[in-house]
Amino acid sequence: MIRSKNKLTLKAKREGYEARSAYKLIEINRKYPILKPNSRVLDIGCWPGSWLQVSSKIAKEVVGIDLKPVKIKIRNVKTYVMDANSDEVFNLGTFDTVISDIAPNTSGKIDLDQYKSYELSSRAFEIAKKLLKIHGNFLVKIFQGGESNLLLNEMKKCFAKVKITKPQASKKTSKEVYFIGLNKR
Secondary structure: OOOOOOHHHHHHHHOOOOOOHHHHHHHHHHHOOOOOOOOEEEEEOOOOOHHHHHHHOOOOEEEEEEOOOOOOOOOOEEEEEOOOOOHHHHHOOOEEEEEEOOOOOOOOOHHHHHHHHHHHHHHHHHHHHHHEEEEEEEEEEEEOOOOHHHHHHHHHHHEEEEEEEOOOOOOOOOOEEEEEEEEEO
């Protein structure tokens, strides 16, 4: 049986985006303008590149890291095959915005997947704390679960405002939500 593709996946392909996740970032950025003109953006877990594509239309420079190589070539985007858990990431400089749509390889075990997501999202936050400029913004995906509130509470210590959102482009059945840290202290 052939599975029908999601309407947003088809729309993304028609509009030249690598994945439907582009619409999640577009929607979030409309509501909470985290991406700014003339800014420098770090995208953690950037493969396949749709968030790079969206960010590159707004920011001056976008840097992406992922374990997988990204195929897209955009003039103001640099990508690196790099593990977010490596301290190499701290050599990338400072950023006005850090975004992360990073997700674990899921196992189907909800508690385990939520915990792995928490670990990755917490690492993205650790990177953001060190590389974000004062007044910078942070966006991270996390699978809601027992530990997600721990990350939320840590973010509240670091940012003037913290928001939670689930974009309409997210699948209804997905446990994913996005935490937004605005105006780093």
